[in-house]
Amino acid sequence: MKSFKEMSREELLSQKAELEKRVEEFKAMNLSLNMTRGKPSPEQLDMSNHMFDSLSEKGFKAEDGTDTRNYGLASGLAEVKKLFADVLDTSADNIYIGNGSSLNLMFDTVMRAMVWGEHDSPKPWAQVEGRKWLCPVPGYDRHFKVTETCGFELIPVPLKEDGPDMDIVEELVKDPKVLGMWNVPCYTNPDGYVYSEEVCRRLASMKTAAPDFRLFWDNAYCVHHLYKEEDKQGRIPDILGLCKEAGNPSRVYEFASSSKVTFASSGISCIACNEENYKHAVKYINVQTIGANKINQLAHIKFIPDLDALKAHMSRHADILRPKFELTNEILERELAGTDAATWHKPQGGYFLSVFTLPGTAKDVVARCNELGVAFTPAGATYPYGIDPDDSNIRVAPSFPSLEDINKAVEVFAVCVKLSAVEKLLSV
Amino acid sequence: MKSFKEMSREELLSQKAELEKRVEEFKAMNLSLNMTRGKPSPEQLDMSNHMFDSLSEKGFKAEDGTDTRNYGLASGLAEVKKLFADVLDTSADNIYIGNGSSLNLMFDTVMRAMVWGEHDSPKPWAQVEGRKWLCPVPGYDRHFKVTETCGFELIPVPLKEDGPDMDIVEELVKDPKVLGMWNVPCYTNPDGYVYSEEVCRRLASMKTAAPDFRLFWDNAYCVHHLYKEEDKQGRIPDILGLCKEAGNPSRVYEFASSSKVTFASSGISCIACNEENYKHAVKYINVQTIGANKINQLAHIKFIPDLDALKAHMSRHADILRPKFELTNEILERELAGTDAATWHKPQGGYFLSVFTLPGTAKDVVARCNELGVAFTPAGATYPYGIDPDDSNIRVAPSFPSLEDINKAVEVFAVCVKLSAVEKLLSV
Numbered sequence: 001m002k003s004f005k006e007m008s009r010e011e012l013l014s015q016k017a018e019l020e021k022r023v024e025e026f027k028a029m030n031l032s033l034n035m036t037r038g039k040p041s042p043e044q045l046d047m048s049n050h051m052f053d054s055l056s057e058k059g060f061k062a063e064d065g066t067d068t069r070n071y072g073l074a075s076g077l078a079e080v081k082k083l084f085a086d087v088l089d090t091s092a093d094n095i096y097i098g099n100g101s102s103l104n105l106m107f108d109t110v111m112r113a114m115v116w117g118e119h120d121s122p123k124p125w126a127q128v129e130g131r132k133w134l135c136p137v138p139g140y141d142r143h144f145k146v147t148e149t150c151g152f153e154l155i156p157v158p159l160k161e162d163g164p165d166m167d168i169v170e171e172l173v174k175d176p177k178v179l180g181m182w183n184v185p186c187y188t189n190p191d192g193y194v195y196s197e198e199v200c201r202r203l204a205s206m207k208t209a210a211p212d213f214r215l216f217w218d219n220a221y222c223v224h225h226l227y228k229e230e231d232k233q234g235r236i237p238d239i240l241g242l243c244k245e246a247g248n249p250s251r252v253y254e255f256a257s258s259s260k261v262t263f264a265s266s267g268i269s270c271i272a273c274n275e276e277n278y279k280h281a282v283k284y285i286n287v288q289t290i291g292a293n294k295i296n297q298l299a300h301i302k303f304i305p306d307l308d309a310l311k312a313h314m315s316r317h318a319d320i321l322r323p324k325f326e327l328t329n330e331i332l333e334r335e336l337a338g339t340d341a342a343t344w345h346k347p348q349g350g351y352f353l354s355v356f357t358l359p360g361t362a363k364d365v366v367a368r369c370n371e372l373g374v375a376f377t378p379a380g381a382t383y384p385y386g387i388d389p390d391d392s393n394i395r396v397a398p399s400f401p402s403l404e405d406i407n408k409a410v411e412v413f414a415v416c417v418k419l420s421a422v423e424k425l426l427s428v
Numbered sequence: 429m430k431s432f433k434e435m436s437r438e439e440l441l442s443q444k445a446e447l448e449k450r451v452e453e454f455k456a457m458n459l460s461l462n463m464t465r466g467k468p469s470p471e472q473l474d475m476s477n478h479m480f481d482s483l484s485e486k487g488f489k490a491e492d493g494t495d496t497r498n499y500g501l502a503s504g505l506a507e508v509k510k511l512f513a514d515v516l517d518t519s520a521d522n523i524y525i526g527n528g529s530s531l532n533l534m535f536d537t538v539m540r541a542m543v544w545g546e547h548d549s550p551k552p553w554a555q556v557e558g559r560k561w562l563c564p565v566p567g568y569d570r571h572f573k574v575t576e577t578c579g580f581e582l583i584p585v586p587l588k589e590d591g592p593d594m595d596i597v598e599e600l601v602k603d604p605k606v607l608g609m610w611n612v613p614c615y616t617n618p619d620g621y622v623y624s625e626e627v628c629r630r631l632a633s634m635k636t637a638a639p640d641f642r643l644f645w646d647n648a649y650c651v652h653h654l655y656k657e658e659d660k661q662g663r664i665p666d667i668l669g670l671c672k673e674a675g676n677p678s679r680v681y682e683f684a685s686s687s688k689v690t691f692a693s694s695g696i697s698c699i700a701c702n703e704e705n706y707k708h709a710v711k712y713i714n715v716q717t718i719g720a721n722k723i724n725q726l727a728h729i730k731f732i733p734d735l736d737a738l739k740a741h742m743s744r745h746a747d748i749l750r751p752k753f754e755l756t757n758e759i760l761e762r763e764l765a766g767t768d769a770a771t772w773h774k775p776q777g778g779y780f781l782s783v784f785t786l787p788g789t790a791k792d793v794v795a796r797c798n799e800l801g802v803a804f805t806p807a808g809a810t811y812p813y814g815i816d817p818d819d820s821n822i823r824v825a826p827s828f829p830s831l832e833d834i835n836k837a838v839e840v841f842a843v844c845v846k847l848s849a850v851e852k853l854l855s856v
Binding site: 048050071099101111128149258264265294295 | 452465467468470476480483484496499527528531535543554570577687694710715718719720721723731734777
């Protein structure tokens with residue numbers, strides 16, 4: 001299709017009429033669809049339904065003989081640590097296993113630093129006036145909310161196809177008030193980009209003014225490939241190894257969870273870090289809790305005993321998710337290609353994609369969709385403080401709805417994107 | 429038996445010789461017994477083994493239709509809140525359901541106050557120089573450790589048969605630096621005392637200098653009766669109601685868990701509080717986590733659907749625990765009654781009892797037991813900073829060992845208590 005930007009006023013008006021006709025048709029359908037939530041679908045959840053069935057029959061003993069029904073093994077089952085270590089391509093020595101929410105582990109890690117500092121902190125972070133945190137954008141709103149709530153000024157950093165803009169990051173970390181940075185290195189939320197090895201190396205080796213600067217490395221989607229892994233998509237290097245190699249061994253806390261492997265919010269999660277960070281964290285975690293749910297850990301490791309089993313399990317997830325992502329992409333291509341009304345990246349994994357509409361139209365698009373009964377994540381949600389300075393980015397979550405719902409919802413979305421663009425261009 | 433304190437030197441020496449002979453006999457047995465841990469026994473854990481068996485068959489839907497396998501219902505299942513409300517004799521409106529560790533909920537509650545203060549705080553607790561916390565003694569070491577780690581000065585308060593010495597408490601809370609107080613109101617850890625209604629009322633109504641003073645009300649053993657409830661043992665009033673009635677509605681955070689109902693560390697837990705505290709807490713909890721394990725909540729509520737089911741389940745626990753507590757008490761009676769070498773209270777519930785040895789001998793007793801292969805909780809552990817000023821209190825945990833092990837271990841213990849006492853008296 002011809003670019004809207006190159007259309008004459010008459011052409012735009014004719015587009016507008018056509019699009020408004022389609023909107024009327026959508027209205028008549030009384031739709032009620034939801035594309036907001038990065039949730040696994042029921043079919044995906046069904047894959048793990050039988051995880052608990054034979055627990056009582058097989059007994060509740062961990063590999064080392066520990067009775068998982070009782071107190072003990074506060075940092076987690078060794079065999080579960082090993083699986084996470086294999087997933088993250090790191091050592092099992094300094095892995096702590098938590099409950100379902102890896103966000104909880106991240107929040108608690110910030111809170112420990114707020115009250116006691118890190119092992120290499122000049123003072124507790126709560127005492128650092130004007131503390132700042134780097135936020136690659138667009139990004140994950142719940143990450144941003146953690147450091148916002150803890151009183152950090154959130155500094156947006158543009159995210160490129162190969163990761164955060166490192167020239168900018170390297171400048172920003174010269175400020176001693178910059179204490180950390182959010183990262184979803186593999187299939188960024190929401191764009192689905194994968195950090196390049198070079199970006200990872202630069203993050204690991206850059207000079208930071210704060211001695212206790214921390215990368216929060218949320219490897220949420222590290223095994224969540226839509227296509228075969230051999231395609232080399234979604235392979236990122238072991239960041240812990242890179243940081244050690246670069247002489248910054250304490251720079252990173254890595255996180256992962258099974259939320260989109262087994263059950264969202266009822267899975268297991270982990271922190272992986274170096275020995276100093278581990279000792280420091282566990283000193284406080286051992287005051288905080290008697291440990292995470294070990295029966296759930298056991299159920300998980302019996303159900304998914306090793307990396308091969310995990311890969312096989314994840315490829316069944318991919319078989320369910322891939323058509324949804326491809327359908328979404330097809331509709332966007334069909335409706336929007338060539339119009340210049342939107343750009344987007346086609347992710348090879350993860351749970352989201354994100355669409356950049358004509359600047360100044362994202363809120364309008366989401367409002368139009370809502371009016372037609374199709375819910376999208378509020379525009380701006382992918383930016384610190386919920387403010388997208390370009391009013392352009394919209395997160396699309398195709399995992400939960402059925403193909404039929406996606407088919408309709410994304411068409412509605414694309415039509416609204418175009419209509420907003422046309423009206424914007426006409427108003428100039 | 430005649431009181432050691434009234435014995436002549438000759439009588440004491442004869443006692444000593446007799447006791448040393450028994451010690452030699454114990455030595456020859458090469459014992460390896462453990463009385464340190466307040467853990468449920470395998471037989472108790474077996475009672476809940478089949479909790480997960482039929483989850484997949486019955487489906488994973490909460491009563492309101494929510495799929496517990498997915499995100500949502502971050503504050504917990506309504507039916508689980510209702511059960512905890514029934515247990516705590518309070519309303520389900522302001523209950524948050526957490527994962528297995530109620531200690532974790534307590535720690536997090538202190539941490540929120542450290543960083544942001546309570547809703548009625550003049551400033552965050554981390555900014556209160558010289559902050560203090562009241563600790564009824566003997567008490568629970570892990571409670572003490574939480575507020576110690578958060579920089580509070582721990583102020584011991586003597587615990588009496590009806591609860592903390594309220595004359596002392598009422599004086600101490602006139603200090604605006606005193607921000608809170610630990611409580612295990614029902615079957616105190618380790619003495620097994622039950623707070624009287626009068627003590628509860630005084631705690632609820634006393635004037636505190638700190639406007640944001642908080643009672644941490646760890647109702648860990650509220651359904652953990654060894655005898656029939658009708659005996660009126662272990663009935664404490666609803667503290668939330670009392671605080672409201674007294675005009676101090678925000679004074680208390682109440683906690684409970686299923687750690688000693690189903691599985692230790694793999695159960696469910698709760699915070700119950702008033703609306704202002706709830707709103708304040710949940711505002712931050714919703715930033716911290718996507719919620720606790722809902723499948724585990726569902727498994728629990730299907731297994732124990734209501735208060736009657738819970739009482740029936742707990743009476744089966746009591747049937748296993750009661751003989752252990754009674755045997756412990758019998759041996760202590762047989763060996764120690766009349767000697768004045770020790771005093772103790774016979775608990776009607778909970779997980780511990782505690783023995784007060786002759787002042788200055790507790791460490792010696794524990795060391796002697798250890799030498800004979802019988803492990804007891806380190807003397808002092810039940811006091812702030814691990815220091816019992818009288819060196820007199822020893823916690824005894826009879827829940828985990830078998831009757832046979834208890835029989836031997838408590839005999840060894842009693843003999844060591846006597847030997848230490850005799851030597852102490854001889855040395856004066």
